[in-house]
Amino acid sequence: MKRLKPLWDRLLFQDKGVLPTKTFIIYFSLFIIALFFLSFWRFSWLFLMFATILFLCLSIIDLYLMPGRKELTITRELTKEMERYENYLVKMTIENKSSFDCIIRIKDSFPVSFQTTFPENQSIPKLQKTMLSYEIKPLIRGKYTIDKLYTRYRSKIGLWERQLTFNQKDELKVIPNLSETKKYLASAQNYLLHEGIKIRKMKSGMGEFSKVRSYVVGDDPRKMNWRQSAKLQEMMTNEYEPEHGKNLTILIDCGRMMGVELEEGNRLEKSIEAAITLATAALDNGDHVSVIAFSKDIKTVIPSGKGLDHLNTILQGIYSLQVDPQESNYELAIRYIQSVQNKRSMIILFSDIQTFIHEDHHLFYLKELRRKHLFLMLGIKDLLLHQKIEKKPTTVKLAMEKSVAQKQYLLQKKGMRKWEKHGLPMLESPAEDLAVTAVSQYIDTLNRGLL
Incomplete structure (x- = not known):
């Protein structure tokens, strides 16, 4: 051989x-064929x-x-x-x-x-x-x-x-594919949407002073800059933006359930792409960003940094993350954040919500985390579940499938409301809108002065 x-x-x-x-x-x-015929002569x-x-x-x-x-x-x-x-x-x-x-x-x-x-x-x-x-x-x-x-x-x-x-x-x-990140850098306003509604403006006088601009209909009269208005003989108003230098910690779950296949890639692929877009938005805003990837153990830790140059550090740290066949250890990840993140920060976890809400023992650790930090969990909608809910029950089999899917969906909503009562909000989004939802929630949090 x-x-x-x-x-x-x-x-x-x-x-x-x-x-x-x-x-x-x-x-x-x-x-050979020619020789074969010649052989007869x-x-x-x-x-x-x-x-x-x-x-x-x-x-x-x-x-x-x-x-x-x-x-x-x-x-x-x-x-x-x-x-x-x-x-x-x-x-x-x-x-x-x-x-x-x-x-x-x-x-x-x-x-x-x-x-x-x-x-x-x-x-x-x-x-x-x-x-x-x-x-x-x-x-x-x-x-x-x-x-x-x-x-x-x-x-x-x-x-x-x-x-x-x-x-x-x-x-x-x-x-990872950076098309979402490039879209954000090209037009950030397209990412300031959630559920079709524009994020509301900041309260008057909140945030850092940005610039003086011409007054337009609808501006708050309390933000009028009377000195500049007198100099220029034109109505001028002050514009404010969220304070810079905030801390954002991105958690990426690499456990078994993140390997569920989607139309393009799996849950982990979409979560990584959304996390990079979210990090771009935060770094572009002047905030500090750190990233932690985990499954059964802590896989990758990228310390906090600021500036768009830090985006390359994040990219090089998470580009090779793969799904592990083990269940995720949320308790380990939460304890690790508490030990390394001393400053108040916004923690965004990309994971599977259906798995997470059924683990009640996580609630104790997250309530401890919630005392110092803001917490938000983002997941990807189960399209198969929603397709079964939307189907017309034309046969007995379809009626049973629709009933089971509706029951599962209601149990999931009930679990999400339970966690939200403790100040631990959870959101599900279609895979293609995960990056938009993440950036929208982050900017909304800054605009409302919660961080």
């Missing part, structure tokens, strides 16, 4: 060596063997009409950091130092978590450098090492194909 392994690797577009092409197999098959076996050997020798000439192993070099250029579900170009520089043209096929050593379209049958001129490119699309976050580059090339006659493997080690990171 060990002796057959190099041959097997060669057939799988790996290793190095020479292989016959489809063209060779077709020509050789036609040649009593040609000698010696003639048949001589003709076969002559055909093979003539075909070997094709090997000398293609570049040698040392006459072809390939280098790869790729982006070292890629966003999940985004398309990227990988560029290839192929240098042909020989006096013969060739036709090349390339396969890179990307894992199956990348969607790829490799170059096929590309013509490489002699004594020239040629640029090729192809698209890749990463599907799973993490750190990857790409170290092999497999090629097959042939001459224009195309009877034989030479296979080479080039060693070039490149490391790349697949980070």
Whole structure:
């Protein structure tokens, strides 16, 4: 079996060596058929063997009409950091130092978590450098090492194909998709919505002074700047914004229930993307942000920092988080926050609400946490549950499913109200709106002066 392994690797577009092409197999098959019919005319076996050997020798000439192993070099250029579900170009520089043209096929050593379209049958001129490119699309976050580059090339006659493997080690990171973060930076006002209602303005005189602007209908007369109005002979008003320098702690649950698959990705993927967008909003506002990821144990801790430069620190710390098959230890996470977060802060937990509300012993620890900090839990709506609730009960089976789904939904709402009575609000949002809901709640908290 060990002796057959190099041959097997060669057939799988790996290793190095020479292989016959489809063209060779077709020509050789036609040649054998011709010899078969000629054999009925009593040609000698010696003639048949001589003709076969002559055909093979003539075909070997094709090997000398293609570049040698040392006459072809390939280098790869790729982006070292890629966003999940985004398309990227990988560029290839192929240098042909020989006096013969060739036709090349390339396969890179990307894992199956990348969607790829490799170059096929590309013509490489002699004594020239040629640029090729192809698209890749990463599907799973993490750190990857790409170290092999497999090629097959042939001459224009195309009877034989030479296979080479080039060693070039490149490391790349697949980070969460930042489309929501970019949308926020492009237009923050689109994220100041929750349940279709704009966040109300701050109370008069609250927050930090921002600027003086022209008075418009609807402004509070108590915020009029009479000195500037007199100077400019125009009605001017003061504008305030939430105070900067607040503390935000983001908790990301990586336990078993966060692995539930959605239409695109799973709950953890959407929670990480929403957490990054929320961190961007807070850092852009001048606040301090820290991130803690946990499951059975504490997985990642990113200390508090401010400024948009800190966003890269957060991104590098959580880009490779994966779902663990264990249940989450909320008690450990809560105790850890109490030990490291001394200043009053807003704590936002991304987790599965249905699992959390059935664990009553968490209430004691969260009530202790609530004395010093603000707490908010965000989860993703169970679309399957809501689809069953909205279905018309046209059959007995559908009626039973609808009844069970409604009962489960009512029990969940009852549990959420119980926690909210203790000052521990919980919100569920569709996966695509999770980032909007998180940013909206954060800004609303600042505007109301709760933090």
